[in-house]
Amino acid sequence: EQINKGKYEHYMQKEIHEQPESLTTTMRGRLIRGGSCKAKTVLLGGLKDHLKTIRRSRRIVFVGCGTSYNAALAARSIVEELSGIPVTMEIASDLVDRQGPIYREDTAVFVSQSGETADTLLALEYALENGALCVGITNTVGSAIARHTHCGVHINAGCEIGVASTKAYTSQIVVMAMLALAIGADTLSNQARREAIIDGLLYLPRKVKEVLKLDKEMKDLAKLLIAEQSLLVFGRGYNYATALEGALKVKEVALMHSEGILAGEMKHGPLALVDENLPIVVIATRDSCFSKQQSVIQQLHARKGRLIVMCAEGDKASVSVGGSSRVIEVPHVVDCLQPVINVVPLQLLAYHLTVLRGYNVDQPRNLAKSVTTQ
Numbered sequence: 001e002q003i004n005k006g007k008y009e010h011y012m013q014k015e016i017h018e019q020p021e022s023l024t025t026t027m028r029g030r031l032i033r034g035g036s037c038k039a040k041t042v043l044l045g046g047l048k049d050h051l052k053t054i055r056r057s058r059r060i061v062f063v064g065c066g067t068s069y070n071a072a073l074a075a076r077s078i079v080e081e082l083s084g085i086p087v088t089m090e091i092a093s094d095l096v097d098r099q100g101p102i103y104r105e106d107t108a109v110f111v112s113q114s115g116e117t118a119d120t121l122l123a124l125e126y127a128l129e130n131g132a133l134c135v136g137i138t139n140t141v142g143s144a145i146a147r148h149t150h151c152g153v154h155i156n157a158g159c160e161i162g163v164a165s166t167k168a169y170t171s172q173i174v175v176m177a178m179l180a181l182a183i184g185a186d187t188l189s190n191q192a193r194r195e196a197i198i199d200g201l202l203y204l205p206r207k208v209k210e211v212l213k214l215d216k217e218m219k220d221l222a223k224l225l226i227a228e229q230s231l232l233v234f235g236r237g238y239n240y241a242t243a244l245e246g247a248l249k250v251k252e253v254a255l256m257h258s259e260g261i262l263a264g265e266m267k268h269g270p271l272a273l274v275d276e277n278l279p280i281v282v283i284a285t286r287d288s289c290f291s292k293q294q295s296v297i298q299q300l301h302a303r304k305g306r307l308i309v310m311c312a313e314g315d316k317a318s319v320s321v322g323g324s325s326r327v328i329e330v331p332h333v334v335d336c337l338q339p340v341i342n343v344v345p346l347q348l349l350a351y352h353l354t355v356l357r358g359y360n361v362d363q364p365r366n367l368a369k370s371v372t373t374q
C-alpha cells in the first residue's frame with residue numbers, strides 16, 4: 001500500500017504531502033510527555049546503552065551525502081547547543097579522500113536514507129578502523145549502515161521512492177533533534193529549552209500540514225520561474241541547510257541551476273551575481289539571525305535583486321521591500337525545528353517547476369535513488 005501513488009500523480013508529490021504522517025511515525029513512542037512532576041523526555045531505544053559514551057566523546061562527526069548531509073547540517077547547532085560537544089561535518093567521500101582524522105574519542109554519526117550509499121559505507125569502515133563509536137541514522141532496517149554501526153536510530157519515515165529525498169529529510173532532522181535532546185537530557189540548565197523543543201516536535205506534524213497549504217502558491221511561483229536559467233537560495237544559521245537543500249531539490253529534479261548560499265558570505269562573491277533578472281529566495285524566518293537577514297534583504301534590494309522572501313506568518317511587513325518582490329509566509333515553530341517547515345515550500349516549488357518544465361520528477365536524468373558504487 002505504501003508504494004502506491006494513491007491520489008497523487010508522482011511519488012515525489014505523494015512523499016511531500018505525506019510528511020505530517022511520516023513525521024508522526026518518526027516520533028511515535030519516542031517522546032514521553034511526562035506527568036505533573038515528571039519532565040518531558042525523549043526515548044531512543046537504539047541508543048540507550050551508548051548515551052554515556054556519546055556524552056563523554058570529545059567530538060561528534062556527522063557524515064553523509066546529498067540530502068542526508070544537508071539534514072545533518074540542519075541539526076548541527078541544536079546538537080552542539082544541547083550536548084555542549086563540538087560537531088563537525090563531513091561529506092562522506094571527502095572524509096575518505098582526505099583520510100581525515102577520526103579518533104577513538106569521537107562519536108561518528110552516519111546519516112543515510114537508504115543505508116547503502118557506497119561513500120557513506122566506506123567512511124563508516126574508515127571510522128570503525130579508527131576506533132570511533134559509530135551511530136547509524138537510516139530509513140532502512142537491515143541496511144548495511146544499520147548493520148555495521150555500533151548503535152543507531154531508524155527514522156521510520158516509510159518507503160521513499162522518488163529519487164529526490166523529501167520526507168526522509170524532514171524525518172532525519174527530527175531524529176537528530178531527538179538525538180540532541182537525548183544527549184543533553186542529563187543537563188539541568190537546559191531543561192526548559194528541551195521541553196520547548198519537545199513541545200515543538202509534538203506540534204510539528206500539524207504545522208507541516210499548514211505549510212502544505214502553500215501548494216497552489218508555490219505552483220504559481222513555479223509558473224513565473226519556469227524559463228529561468230538559475231535560482232539562488234540565501235539562508236543562514238539553522239536555515240543554511242534549508243538553502244542548500246532547497247537548491248539541491250531544484251537542481252536535481254527541475255534541472256535548473258540553483259545554489260544555496262550562506263547569507264553571511266554574500267559580500268564575498270555572490271553579490272556580484274545580483275541583478276534585476278536573477279531570482280533569489282531569501283529565508284528570513286524568526287530566529288537569532290532575523291535582523292541580519294533583514295539587512296541582507298535590504299542590500300539585495302538596493303542592487304535591484306528579484307526577491308522571493310520566506311518569512312514567518314505575520315512578518316510580511318518586516319521583510320517587504322516593495323517592487324516586484326514576493327513574500328511567502330510560513331508557520332512559525334521553535335527555531336531549531338523551523339528548517340522542517342521551511343524546506344516544504346521549496347520542495348513544492350521544485351516539484352511544480354519540474355512538472356511544468358516537462359521533466360521526469362521521480363527519475364531525474366542521470367541520478368539514482370541509491371548510489372551504491374563509487
Ligand code: G6P
Pocket residue numbers: 065066067068111112113114115116117120163164165367368369370371
Ligand atoms: C543519492 C540520492 C539523494 C540522496 C543521496 C544520499 O544522490 O539521489 O536523494 O540524498 O544519494 O543517499 P542516502 O541513501 O545515503 O541518504
